[in-house]
Amino acid sequence: MAGKRVLVTGAAGFIGSHTVDRLVADGHHVLGVDDLSTGTQENLSGILEESRFNFEKQDVSAPGAVASIVERYHPDTIIHLAALVSVPRGETEPGLNYRLNVQATHEVCEAARRHQVPRIVFASSAAVYGECAELPLAESAPTIPVSQYGYAKRISEQLLEGYRASYGIETVCFRYFNVYGPRQDPASPYSGVVSIFSDRFRVGQPVTIYGDGTQSRDFVYVGDVAMANALAATSETPIYGTFNCCTGESTSLLDLIAVLDRRFPGAPKPEHHPERAGDIKHSLGDPTAIQSALKFAPATPFAEGLGTLLAD
Ligand code: UD2
Numbered sequence: 001m002a003g004k005r006v007l008v009t010g011a012a013g014f015i016g017s018h019t020v021d022r023l024v025a026d027g028h029h030v031l032g033v034d035d036l037s038t039g040t041q042e043n044l045s046g047i048l049e050e051s052r053f054n055f056e057k058q059d060v061s062a063p064g065a066v067a068s069i070v071e072r073y074h075p076d077t078i079i080h081l082a083a084l085v086s087v088p089r090g091e092t093e094p095g096l097n098y099r100l101n102v103q104a105t106h107e108v109c110e111a112a113r114r115h116q117v118p119r120i121v122f123a124s125s126a127a128v129y130g131e132c133a134e135l136p137l138a139e140s141a142p143t144i145p146v147s148q149y150g151y152a153k154r155i156s157e158q159l160l161e162g163y164r165a166s167y168g169i170e171t172v173c174f175r176y177f178n179v180y181g182p183r184q185d186p187a188s189p190y191s192g193v194v195s196i197f198s199d200r201f202r203v204g205q206p207v208t209i210y211g212d213g214t215q216s217r218d219f220v221y222v223g224d225v226a227m228a229n230a231l232a233a234t235s236e237t238p239i240y241g242t243f244n245c246c247t248g249e250s251t252s253l254l255d256l257i258a259v260l261d262r263r264f265p266g267a268p269k270p271e272h273h274p275e276r277a278g279d280i281k282h283s284l285g286d287p288t289a290i291q292s293a294l295k296f297a298p299a300t301p302f303a304e305g306l307g308t309l310l311a312d
Contacts, residue, residue: 003027003052004234007073007117009060009108010081012039014184015123015176018226019079020044024053028234031073033066035059038085043183061104067111077119077233080108086190087127090149101152102159109163119170120160121232124242126177126218126283128154136218136286139175139242146278157242170240172232174225177246177285181222181305182312193253194219198309201260206268211275213253218246218284221305224298231294239293246285247298259303263310 006023010016011032016039023030024047032044032055047053060066060082070078083101084090090097105122112120127150128143145151160171180192186199200207228245257270291297 003029004076005029005031005074006077006079006233007031007033007070007075008079008081009033009066009104010039010083010123011055012036012041012043013081013085014039014043014181015179015222015225015229016081017043017047017183018181018222019081019229020053021047022223022226022230023233024050026230026234028052028230030054031056031069031075033058033060033069034082060107061099063107066107067114070111070115070117074115075117077121078108078112078117079121079229079233080105081123081229083123084149087147087149088190090147090152094148097148097152101149102155105156105159109159109169112169113163113167117169119172119233119239120163121172121174121229122156122160124157124173124175125150125153126175126244126246126285128157128175135282136248136284137244138286139244139289164240170238172239173242174228174232174245174290175242175285176225177218177220177244177283179220179222179225181309184222193217194256194306194309197253197256197260198306201264201267202310204264204267207257207270208273209253209257209270210273210279212272213257213270214281215279216250216252216255216282216284218249219251219302219305220246220298221300221308223305223308224300227296228290228294228298231296235294241289241293243290243293244285244287245290245298246287248285248287249302250282250284251302255302256306259306
């Protein structure tokens, strides 16, 4: 199979940089684009010298910016990961959330339409399900987001569906569940619990548990997410639709702490704080659809993925 040409927006971010690594390792050509507002050059340090990788600093929400890159680069696929990733910031700055999480998607769709890019892979989120109570969540579950961020991701999915309906562009939306792994910045107040707790245990500081610790999530290893992105982007067979990107396995915070306790004996006891406002108790996805579409579903056992993160 000849290498494909893939444009990755948000390439210097947590998921973006792993996706770029995967694509280049699999023999594809990648142009990474990022405005470096939250992503870092350091995330790409292992790949900058690769001849099959190029990088451009650009804000993809700027009108016409992606179109001009696409016109020059002629990608076979665009993987659109650039986003405002902070849900709380989306609440306080809805205009910024709209620009980065909706307008940027429109720019990507238009670039693909004008310059005949046949496929777009998009980073959606389990946040589109919001209050939905029935677990595990299948893609057919109602979408009742509870944040500006969740609505923006849902609107973007619909924009993409519209470009498929009108122009035949193959659009793939992945609803990522709780992604964890190396390069997720534990210092950010919006970072995931896995990276925050791993960092605390490593330096011998107590973790804070909001609530009783029985809350659970479907934790997805970032290497598996990168693999799903790469497979969807480069598959020779047509692919489109909306898919959960999840394991179907439930892990509670107490499970997470038990693994970390074994790894760091003598670590200080967790501190308990009241539940976080707006927190959901349990989140779990059904990976059946992604498995049948890609012949792949995220499956790295949690203890293994956590081990890789701790060894990083
Ligand atoms: C994730 C997203 C959030 C939003 C939401 C939608 C991340 C980091 N957050 O929130 O942006 O999309 O899904 O459903 O991806 N916790 C602690 N101590 C800590 C940090 C967290 O107890 O120091 C708890 C937290 O209260 C929650 C659980 O751990 O009950 C998971 O927290 P999270 O922020 O990692 O992820 P989540 O699913 O709440």
